[in-house]
Amino acid sequence: MTTVDNAAQQSAKSLEPKKSQPNSPSATLDSGKLIDVVNLSVKRGDTALVHDINLSVSRGEIVTLIGPNGSGKSTTIKAILGIVTPDTGTVTKLANIRTGYVPQKLEINGTMPLSVKRFMRLTQNHSDDAINAALATTGAEGLHKREISALSGGEFQRVLMARAIAAKPDLLVLDEPVQGVDFNAELEIYQLIARIRDELNCGVLLVSHDLHIVMAETDTVICLNGHVCCSGSPQMVTNSQAFQDLFGSRGSEALAVYRHHHDHSHGPDGEVIHDHA
Amino acid sequence: MLDDFYVRAMLAGILVAVLAAPFGCFVIWRRMAYFGDTMAHSALLGITIALLLEIHIGIGVFVIALGTALALVYLQRQSNLPNDTLLGILSHSTLALGLLAVGLMTGSNVDVMSYLFGDVLSVGRSDITIIAATTVAALCLLALIWKPLLAATVNEDLAIAEGARPQVTQLLYLLLLAAVIAVTVRIIGVLLITALLVIPAATARRFATSPESMAALAAIMGSIAVVLGLAASLHWDTAAGPSIVVATLGIFLISAVLPVRR
Numbered sequence: 001m002t003t004v005d006n007a008a009q010q011s012a013k014s015l016e017p018k019k020s021q022p023n024s025p026s027a028t029l030d031s032g033k034l035i036d037v038v039n040l041s042v043k044r045g046d047t048a049l050v051h052d053i054n055l056s057v058s059r060g061e062i063v064t065l066i067g068p069n070g071s072g073k074s075t076t077i078k079a080i081l082g083i084v085t086p087d088t089g090t091v092t093k094l095a096n097i098r099t100g101y102v103p104q105k106l107e108i109n110g111t112m113p114l115s116v117k118r119f120m121r122l123t124q125n126h127s128d129d130a131i132n133a134a135l136a137t138t139g140a141e142g143l144h145k146r147e148i149s150a151l152s153g154g155e156f157q158r159v160l161m162a163r164a165i166a167a168k169p170d171l172l173v174l175d176e177p178v179q180g181v182d183f184n185a186e187l188e189i190y191q192l193i194a195r196i197r198d199e200l201n202c203g204v205l206l207v208s209h210d211l212h213i214v215m216a217e218t219d220t221v222i223c224l225n226g227h228v229c230c231s232g233s234p235q236m237v238t239n240s241q242a243f244q245d246l247f248g249s250r251g252s253e254a255l256a257v258y259r260h261h262h263d264h265s266h267g268p269d270g271e272v273i274h275d276h277a
Numbered sequence: 278m279l280d281d282f283y284v285r286a287m288l289a290g291i292l293v294a295v296l297a298a299p300f301g302c303f304v305i306w307r308r309m310a311y312f313g314d315t316m317a318h319s320a321l322l323g324i325t326i327a328l329l330l331e332i333h334i335g336i337g338v339f340v341i342a343l344g345t346a347l348a349l350v351y352l353q354r355q356s357n358l359p360n361d362t363l364l365g366i367l368s369h370s371t372l373a374l375g376l377l378a379v380g381l382m383t384g385s386n387v388d389v390m391s392y393l394f395g396d397v398l399s400v401g402r403s404d405i406t407i408i409a410a411t412t413v414a415a416l417c418l419l420a421l422i423w424k425p426l427l428a429a430t431v432n433e434d435l436a437i438a439e440g441a442r443p444q445v446t447q448l449l450y451l452l453l454l455a456a457v458i459a460v461t462v463r464i465i466g467v468l469l470i471t472a473l474l475v476i477p478a479a480t481a482r483r484f485a486t487s488p489e490s491m492a493a494l495a496a497i498m499g500s501i502a503v504v505l506g507l508a509a510s511l512h513w514d515t516a517a518g519p520s521i522v523v524a525t526l527g528i529f530l531i532s533a534v535l536p537v538r539r
Contacts, residue, residue, distance in 0.1 A: 081438040101438040112306045113485045114431070122428040123439040147486075173438070 029092055032058045034171045034203040035080060040089035042072075042079050049075045052227050053089070057171060057203040062194065064206045064214050067224035068246065073207045074104055076224065077175050080205070097171055100164030104175035104207070108156070110149035117144040120163045134166035135159070137199070138192060154185050161192070168200055175207045190217050282398055287507055289400045289408050290521065293464045294473065294499030296412040298481075299419055299492035300457050301474035301499075303450065305482070306430050310475050311361065312349060315368035316455065317470040319345035320462050321375025324392050325382065335407065335459040343455035345371060350451070372467075395466035395518030397507070404463060411460045415453050422446050427488055465518045473499065476525040480532050498528050 029036055034057050041051040050072035057063045065073045078084045080091050081101060108114070120131050135141050140158035143151070151159060157177060164172055174193065178186040194217040197204050208214040215221065215234040222231040223243050230242040237243050304313045320338040327337025345367060352363050379389050391399075400408075419426075428436040429443035436443050461470050477499035478491065485491030505528075506521030 078434065081434075083434045083437045099438065101435060103432065103434050103438075106432050106435070108431070109306060109308065111308075111482060112431070113482065113487055113491055115487070118487060119431070122424075122431055123436060123441060 029094060030056075034059055034094050034097060035205075036092040037076075037080060038090050038092070040076070040079055040086050040091065042075050042084055043087045048087075048226065050079070050224070050226055053079075053224075054228060055222055055231070057205050059170070059203050060197060060201050061219045062197055062204040062206060062217060063220045063222060064208055064218040065222050065224050066208055066214065067229075071225045073224055074175055077173055077205065077207055081173060094170060098167055098169040100167060100169035100172045100202075102157075102160045102164050102172075102174045102177050104179070106156075106160065108148045112149075114148045115144070116140075116146050116148060116151070116159050119148050119159070120144075120166055124167055126166045130166050131162075134162040137165060137196065138162040139188075153179070154182070157189070161189070161196075165196055165200065168202075170202055172196065172200075172202050172204045174204065177206070178208075190214060193217060282400075283507070283511065285400050285402070285405055286397045286517065287504065289405055289464055290397055290503035290507060291500045292405075292408050292412045293461050294477065294503045295496045296408075296415060296457055297461060297470075297473050298477055298496035298499050299416070300454055301478035302481075302488065302492045302495055303426065303430065304454075304471075304474050305478050306488075310471060311364045311368070312346070313454065313458075313474055314471040315349060315364050315371070316342040316346050317458050317462075317467050318368045319371035319375070320458055320467045320470075321392055322371050322378060323375075323459075324462070324467075325375055325378035328382065329378075334463070335411075338462050339455050339459040341371075342458045343452060346451045346455060375467075391466070392462065393466045393468050394516055395462070395464050395469065397464045397517045397521075398510075400463065408460050408463075411456055415456050418449070418453055422449055426450055465521060469518050469522050472522040472525060476522070476529050477502065480525070480529045483532065483537050498532075499525065502528055 036056040037053055040053040042049045053072075053076055055063065055076075065076060067073050075084060079086045081099065082091075116135070117128075117131055120126055120134070126134075131144060132141065135144060135158075138158040138161040140155060140162050143155060143159060146155075148156070148159070157179065161174075161177065164174070172193075177193070178189050193204060193206065196202070206214065206218070215238070218234055220231060221234050221237040223229040223237055223240075223246060225246055229246055230237055230240045232240075304310055319341050323338035323341030324334050325337075326341065327334045330337070349363065349367060352358075352367075353360060356363060358366075376389070379392075388396075425436070425441050425443065425446045428439075428441055429446055433443050457474075458470055461473060465473050477495040480498045481491045481494035485494055502524035503521055506524035507517060509515060509524065510517040510520040
């Protein structure tokens with residue numbers, strides 16, 4: 001059932017003939033795994049943007065890449081999606097994997113008249129029902145006739161998410177999905193991602209630079225700074241020395257504070273209201 | 278009917294307006310008005326090379342415009358210079374080279390003005406055949422790549438992530454744009470081609486609700502401008518190319534104050 005992504009394999013070979021391939025073309029994925037990235041590196045000129053990246057995403061798992069600006073989060077994602085060509089390493093994907101992608105920066109040029117519905121059908125022929133269902137899932141119902149360039153930042157983000165999930169992907173790749181969205185909506189979107197994961201039983205690969213919110217819904221955190229500094233459960237990563245070095249103690253404190261907030265919320269007088277999960 | 282120069286000019290002009298419309302839409306959507314302008318300016322060099330080699334002018338223009346486009350794409354990827362600087366360098370140096378080359382061809386009775394501003398009134402039967410064939414072929418090919426080109430225009434990364442191969446599509450688009458410029462040069466001249474590409478499309482934007490309706494409206498508005506421009510040219514004995522462009526401007530200005538029903 002599993003194959004190697006041929007394009008990535010071949011380009012890696014042609015660019016780096018000396019390097020031995022860690023994965024032979026007959027490489028297979030462990031059961032449950034959607035993608036497996038081995039020793040991935042991407043260079044621009046002589047500088048390595050990212051190097052020796054190893055990660056995998058399994059069905060039903062939310063993997064979050066965090067790291068400071070310029071740490072190579074987007075580059076890693078783009079190499080996995082085939083948007084940039086890896087210089088070394090392999091990206092092995094489940095055969096016929098369906099991938100939904102929400103890119104980091106998407107500037108919609110107002111010169112093109114494009115309805116939300118049409119935008120969702122740019123590369124795929126979704127039925128009206130599939131489009132409306134996806135929009136309803138992300139809280140963007142009723143927007144299908146609106147013109148893309150007239151949407152607010154939050155509406156557009158929800159439309160992008162709906163577009164990514166309309167094909168019921170096996171893997172959802174989200175590069176900073178909360179941009180241009182206010183704080184309350186941010187929380188909502190992360191909860192939405194977890195809900196989508198449950199509904200579609202898909203894997204999620206998420207990029208974020210904000211530590212506060214993302215952790216709660218994450219199974220695995222990969223802390224990136226050109227290479228994988230540390231990875232594991234959110235608890236493990238936040239306690240690790242590498243994470244503290246990268247984000248400083250204030251960053252980790254902020255996380256601890258957040259986790260406290262996640263257990264309960266406060267009423268108008270400050271009394272503690274426990275959430276029932 | 279085709280014996281009348283005025284009818285031939287009208288037919289050629291409308292064909293070119295219809296051809297330019299969808300390509301002009303993509304020029305606007307991809308924000309490449311100056312890119313198209315640079316390709317058009319390089320056409321003069323193509324004309325002189327064609328005259329020197331005694332090949333069809335359209336072929337010379339097509340080859341040089343495409344070469345300029347490919348050089349631009351390459352430089353945009355490799356150079357540290359900003360895009361508009363690169364365009365400025367290539368646009369005006371190719372134009373200057375073309376003007377020099379025309380000047381050097383002393384003895385030949387080359388009418389530079391007719392290449393700079395077009396000479397639609399001298400279009401012959403064989404020109405009509407070439408323009409019509411190019412129009413049909415280019416529009417059919419554009420229809421074939423319409424969907425992937427649209428996806429790549431909205432967002433290239435998204436298109437690649439969803440399995441498209443935009444490089445091939447975009448290369449084909451540049452090739453077709455070079456062909457559009459090659460047949461349009463005759464009608465409107467190297468300096469005014471961009472206007473015929475951009476102004477009708479920009480006029481159509483306000484009234485369009487989909488990419489396709491924008492292209493169709495641009496074709497209609499471009500055709501009306503050709504009819505009005507040629508009529509004005511005949512009536513007041515003004516240059517045909519600039520008259521057509523002024524007509525597109527007039528329609529643009531009038532439409533800008535019309536209310537849009539949404």
